[in-house]
Amino acid sequence: xxxxxxxxxxxxxxxxxxxxxxxxxxQICLVHAISFDTVSNGKKTxxxxxxxxxxxxxxxxxLHTVSNSNISLPRLNTMTNDPLERGQISMVLFGKTSxxxxxxxxxxxxxxxxxxxxxIQLAVADRDASELLEITKKTQEPFYLSDMIEQNxxxxxxxxxxxxxxxxxxxxxGRDMFLPYLRIEHGEVIIDGLALFRRDRKITxxxxxxxxxxxxxxxxxxxxxxxxxxxxxASNKPSEDFILLRSMHSKANYIVSTVNxxxxxxxxxxxxxxxxxxxxWVDLRSEEQxxxxxxxxxxxxxxxxEKFLSLLKKNKVDPVGLGDLVRGRSRxxxxxxxxxxxxxxxxxxxxxxxxxxxxxx
Amino acid sequence: xxxxxxxxxxxxPFLIVPLMYVSMxxxxxxxxQRELAEHAGYNAYISVILVxxxxxxxxxxxxxxxxxxxxxxxxxxxxxxCFGKIAGNIxxxxxxxxxxxxxxxxxxxxxxxxxxxxxxxxxxxxxSVVLVSFIYYTVSGGFRTVxxxxxxxxxxxxxxxxxxxxxxxxxxxPLNLMPLLNHSITDILLSSKSMLYQFLxxxxxxxxxxxxxxxxxxxxxxxxxxxxxxxxxxxxxxxTFMYFSEGQLREISWPTLNxxxxxxxxxxxxxxxxxxxxxxxKNLSGICLSLWAACRGMKSVVLQIKPRMSLLAFxxxxxxxECFLKDRSSFRxxxxxxxxxxxxxxxxxxxxxxxxxxxxxxxxxx
Numbered sequence: 116x117x118x119x120x121x122x123x124x125x126x127x128x129x130x131x132x133x134x135x136x137x138x139x140x141x142q143i144c145l146v147h148a149i150s151f152d153t154v155s156n157g158k159k160t161x162x163x164x165x166x167x168x169x170x171x172x173x174x175x176x177x178l179h180t181v182s183n184s185n186i187s188l189p190r191l192n193t194m195t196n197d198p199l200e201r202g203q204i205s206m207v208l209f210g211k212t213s214x215x216x217x218x219x220x221x222x223x224x225x226x227x228x229x230x231x232x233x234x235i236q237l238a239v240a241d242r243d244a245s246e247l248l249e250i251t252k253k254t255q256e257p258f259y260l261s262d263m264i265e266q267n268x269x270x271x272x273x274x275x276x277x278x279x280x281x282x283x284x285x286x287x288x289g290r291d292m293f294l295p296y297l298r299i300e301h302g303e304v305i306i307d308g309l310a311l312f313r314r315d316r317k318i319t320x321x322x323x324x325x326x327x328x329x330x331x332x333x334x335x336x337x338x339x340x341x342x343x344x345x346x347x348x349a350s351n352k353p354s355e356d357f358i359l360l361r362s363m364h365s366k367a368n369y370i371v372s373t374v375n376x377x378x379x380x381x382x383x384x385x386x387x388x389x390x391x392x393x394x395x396w397v398d399l400r401s402e403e404q405x406x407x408x409x410x411x412x413x414x415x416x417x418x419x420x421e422k423f424l425s426l427l428k429k430n431k432v433d434p435v436g437l438g439d440l441v442r443g444r445s446r447x448x449x450x451x452x453x454x455x456x457x458x459x460x461x462x463x464x465x466x467x468x469x470x471x472x473x474x475x476x
Numbered sequence: 477x478x479x480x481x482x483x484x485x486x487x488x489p490f491l492i493v494p495l496m497y498v499s500m501x502x503x504x505x506x507x508x509q510r511e512l513a514e515h516a517g518y519n520a521y522i523s524v525i526l527v528x529x530x531x532x533x534x535x536x537x538x539x540x541x542x543x544x545x546x547x548x549x550x551x552x553x554x555x556x557x558c559f560g561k562i563a564g565n566i567x568x569x570x571x572x573x574x575x576x577x578x579x580x581x582x583x584x585x586x587x588x589x590x591x592x593x594x595x596x597x598x599x600x601x602x603x604s605v606v607l608v609s610f611i612y613y614t615v616s617g618g619f620r621t622v623x624x625x626x627x628x629x630x631x632x633x634x635x636x637x638x639x640x641x642x643x644x645x646x647x648x649x650p651l652n653l654m655p656l657l658n659h660s661i662t663d664i665l666l667s668s669k670s671m672l673y674q675f676l677x678x679x680x681x682x683x684x685x686x687x688x689x690x691x692x693x694x695x696x697x698x699x700x701x702x703x704x705x706x707x708x709x710x711x712x713x714x715x716t717f718m719y720f721s722e723g724q725l726r727e728i729s730w731p732t733l734n735x736x737x738x739x740x741x742x743x744x745x746x747x748x749x750x751x752x753x754x755x756x757x758k759n760l761s762g763i764c765l766s767l768w769a770a771c772r773g774m775k776s777v778v779l780q781i782k783p784r785m786s787l788l789a790f791x792x793x794x795x796x797x798e799c800f801l802k803d804r805s806s807f808r809x810x811x812x813x814x815x816x817x818x819x820x821x822x823x824x825x826x827x828x829x830x831x832x833x834x835x836x837x838x839x840x841x842x
Contacts, residue, residue, distance in 0.1 A: 120613070127610050202746075226727055229593050232746065233737040279647065279738055287721025436651075443654030 141167050143200040147175075147257035150244035151185065151221055152210035159210075160187045161245035164199065165257050175252045179245055185220045202230045205261040207237045207278075208244035208297070209317075219315035226282050233279035236261040238295040239310040239317060247297060250304050260304065264295050267306055272323050272339040274330040285315065288450045289438025293329070296320045311432045319430050321423075327362075328416075328423045331384060332435050336365040343415055345394060359392035360412070363471055371444045378441045379461035386416065389472045399473040409468050416466040428458045437462075481686050487623050489694035494630035495623060495684065496701035498761045499677035501633065501708065503585040506755075508674045508709070509716040509731045516667035518652060518717050519659040521710060523667035528706030531675060534822055535702055537830040539695050542685045544833040551682035551829075552776040558832050565777050571682075572773040574817060576790055578677055579766035580797060581811050583607070586759045593733060593752055604798050607760065608791045614764045615771065615787050619687050622761070622768045629761035632754045637708065640732075640751075641715045643739050648718040672822065673815035674709065677762065678702075679822070680769040767791075 148163040161179035168174060180190045192199045207225070209218055225231050238260065240247050251259045267273045273295060284292040292312040298305050308322045309329065321329070330336040340361040364387040373379050390399070398404050427433065437460060442448040512520040545554055551571070556564035587600060614625050681698065688694050716731050728734050736748040744750055767790055774786040801807055 123609075124613065127606060127613070223727070226724070229730075229733070229737075229748075231737075232740070233734070234740060275646070277738075282724055283647075283649075283719075283721050286723035286727065288723060290721075439649075439651060443651045446655055446658045 138200060142197055144195045144197045145203045145257075146188075146199055146201050147203060148206035148208065148248060148251060148260060149204055150208035150210065150240075150248055151213045151218075152243045152245060153213040153216050154181060154243075157181045157183045158185055158187070158213070159243075159245065160185075160191065161248055162188075162191055162199070163206075163248050163251060163257065164195070173255070173257065175255060175257060177245070177248050177252055186224050201228075202232075204231060204235055205258050207235055208247055208260070209237070209239045209294075210244040211240060211242055213244075214239045214294075214310065214312075214317035217315045218312075218317075222282065222285055222315065225278060226286075231278065233277060235278040236264045236276070236295075237278060237281050238264060238297050239320075241296065241298045241307070246299065247304055250299065250302070260297075263304070264306065267295075270338045272327040272330060272336075272341075273306070273309075274326070274333055284434070284436075285312075287436075287439065289433065289440075289442045289448075289453060290436035291433045293434040309434075311427075311430065311434055313430075313432050318432050319426075321426070324419075325423050325426075328420055329434060331362070331365050331386065332367050332382070332420070336362040336386070338362065340391065343412060345397075345411065356394040357392070358390060358394070358397075358408075358412070360388040361391050363387045363389050369440050371440055374441060374445045377456055377459050377461065378437075379463070380437060380440060381463045381465070382420070384416065384420070384464070384466045386466065386468045387471045388412070388468060390470060393473075405470055405473075409470055412468040412470075413466045416468060417464050420464045420466065421462070424462050424464070428460070431457060433457065483689075485619055486687055486689040487620060488689055489691070490697060491623050491627070492681075492688060492694040492697045493701055494626040494761075495765060496678055496681070496698055497630045497705060498626040498758065499680050499765055500675050500701070500705045501758070502582055502674060502677060502762055503589065503755070503759055504674040505637075505709070505712060506589060506732045507730045508671070509713055510725055510728065511670045512667045512713065513717070513722065513725055514667075515670075516659045516663045518722055519657060519664060520667045520671075521653075521713050521717070522664050523671045524706060524710045524713055526664070526668050527671045527675060528702065528710075530823075531678075531702050531706070532699060534826055535678075535681075535695075535698050537826055538679075538681055538685075539692075539698070541826070541829050541833045542682070543692065544837050550684075550686050550772070550776075552773055554829070554833065556776070558829070558836065568773055568777045572770045572777065574814075574821065575680065575683075575766045575770035575773065576793070577810065577814050578818075579763045579770065579790075580794060581807075581814055582677075582759060582766065583763050583794065584798075584801075584807060585811075586756070589730070589733075589752060589755070592730070593748060600798060601795075604795060608794055610760060611764055611767060612787065612791055614760070615768050616784055619684060619768060622764045625757070625761040625764055629758035633758045636747075636751050636754060637712065640736060640739070640747075641711060644715060644719055644735055647738065648715065649721075650718055652718050652721065653714070669819060670815070671709075672819060673811075675705070676815065676818040676822070677766060679826075680765055683769040683772045684765075 144164045144166070146162045146164050150161045152159040159179055159181045161177055164176050164178060165173045166176065178191050178194050180187050180194070182190055188199060188201060225235070247260070264273065268275055276295065281292050281294065284290050291314070293309045294312070295306050296308050296310040298307040306323070308320055309326045310317045310320045312318060324341060327336060327339045327341050330339055338361065340359065343358045343360060345356045345358050366385045368383040370381045370383070371378060372381060393399065397408065427435070431454065438450065438453045438457070441453065512523060516523055541554065542551070552568045555567045558564065559567060591598060614621050685691055712732060716725070716735065719735055720728065720731065725731060733748045733751070736751055737746065739747045741747065767787065770790060771783040771786045774781050775783055801810070
């Protein structure tokens with residue numbers, strides 16, 4: 116009796132493991148990156164796929180098709196010998212025109228489909244996105260673009276971004292989406308700042324310097340670096356004097372003082388930096404000069420952030436999430452009403468810079 | 477105190493912990509956040525607290541009801557004693573059906589998760605047969621086997637729920653929870669109703685009570701489990717609310733699984749597949765417990781049917797329902813009906829029985 120029972124339990128477990136739906140890696144085509152473009156006769160979808168020949172050798176290939184639907188994976192599937200598998204996508208690229216015309220349907224698709232990871236990187240190109248795929252193909256590394264963006268978030272000026280964060284910003288009320296903005300320079304892909312969106316349309320793009328400011332405003336800007344021009348007293352050529360600083364830690368505090376009728380928000384930033392390079396006339400051993408430097412940097416950041424915020428207001432985009440801040444403080448809030456007063460919001464900025472280390476000098 | 481059940485079938489009072497956990501945490505923990513937010517928005521965490529507090533009273537009442545009877549008998553006997561043979565048996569039959577449908581809904585919901593996340597094209601009948609035979613094996617093994625499975629299910633889910641929530645920390649926006657109170661009491665109560673649906677199942681205590689060795693010692697465990705599970709739901713809910721923006725949550729059907737998609741480990745690029753597979757154990761133990769309760773209830777209804785026969789009948793019923801209930805709308809209707817019945821069962825029937833048994837007790841004394 117016991118033997119029979121044990122036997123049947125083993126059989127049941129074996130059946131439960133369900134070997135019905137197999138996907139073996141060299142019998143499928145893994146899609147690594149996908150790009151969406153709008154062309155004159157419809158919508159162009161291109162995918163970067165890989166064929167695994169043997170251990171350590173992958174062959175990349177680009178497929179593209181033009182149709183009038185947004186996601187034409189089924190159509191692309193008719194071009195390959197093995198079925199396309201979308202679970203490994205790590206990079207989604209939007210071309211210039213498709214980002215300007217609206218990315219909503221694509222984003223919704225990526226939200227609904229459980230196959231896509233939340234860590235997918237999204238980006239906007241300054242031209243047809245499929246051209247960027249061609250360059251990735253040359254590198255022979257399927258994850259080149261997504262790795263590039265991820266390392267720039269960890270050790271550069273880009274704020275934390277991925278599919279989840281973008282969807283959070285896109286569907287969340289009182290905040291807008293932003294994505295990395297890619298360009299081609301001397302035949303190589305380069306991250307040239309961020310593209311800012313209003314709802315699902317790209318409105319404008321900002322430089323890497325402003326990306327650092329945004330990173331400071333929304334999270335800890337650790338590892339971001341910035342060139343700060345220094346109006347030196349002893350210098351003859353002020354335009355050439357720069358401080359290269361690297362952020363070690365930063366924290367932004369928001370205080371919403373009034374909500375009605377026009378909100379006013381005061382932003383207090385604390386930034387701990389490391390000086391990586393200073394003009395030769397700055398004496399880093401002198402306490403007095405350091406405090407002066409801290410003051411100069413603070414006022415520099417203050418004006419830059421004020422400029423940045425007025426740029427956002429001018430374009431009616433809200434990547435910082437000021438609308439969300441006001442929503443959290445008010446019982447009745449709606450996105451349409453807020454949009455109308457967004458340009459008139461009062462923001463006051465104060466920055467406190469602390470130099471924690473002066474580098475190896 | 478004399479027990480009606482033979483000593484060798486009893487479980488120690490502590491083992492009520494996995495039983496309570498398994499019956500209160502259903503497959504709903506994978507997607508309850510969305511329904512809750514439908515009414516009370518991001519204030520829905522208040523509903524969880526409300527339901528949690530009310531359940532402490534219900535548990536206290538259940539213990540009072542069951543201990544009012546000196547012989548340590550289950551609810552079916554008390555029903556017969558209070559309402560007479562015929563009316564009592566009708567109520568018992570209703571309770572049996574209630575547990576049967578509870579088990580079926582849990583089972584069907586899990587199948588739906590498998591379909592959406594793992595194997596969209598899977599045929600349901602073969603896997604149903606496998607699962608049903610597994611359930612048969614467990615339930616026919618008696619109450620102690622069911623408890624054993626529940627214990628495994630308890631451990632399996634705990635090891636992933638808590639680490640999951642911790643790994644989401646960098647993506648949380650505490651501001652999402654603000655403003656603290658911008659929904660009306662009605663909205664919050666409506667959300668409480670859908671929260672109660674998640675807790676449903678712990679009423680099995682009414683039937684397995686005589687199987688606990690010195691049951692009065694288990695009461696503190698039952699209360700601490702209600703507290704713990706409320707805390708667990710609260711944690712999952714608050715983390716979900718901080719992780720998704722409100723508009724985003726509205727579009728997502730399985731928030732808990734969706735949160736798992738952000739976790740990347742060296743070997744598993746996707747943890748949710750592992751989580752769903754582990755969830756099978758938890759889910760089967762919940763189904764087994766409900767079915768066991770149904771079979772136990774059948775034993776005292778009219779014909780004194782043997783549990784093994786009623787178990788077979790229930791499992792065949794599973795497969796038949798599986799064949800006929802194909803469309804989503806009828807299943808949704810069934811789940812809604814079940815949750816309505818559950819609401820009356822918890823907040824109507826149990827307090828009523830509480831009053832009835834207390835009155836009987838005083839009369840018998842006098």
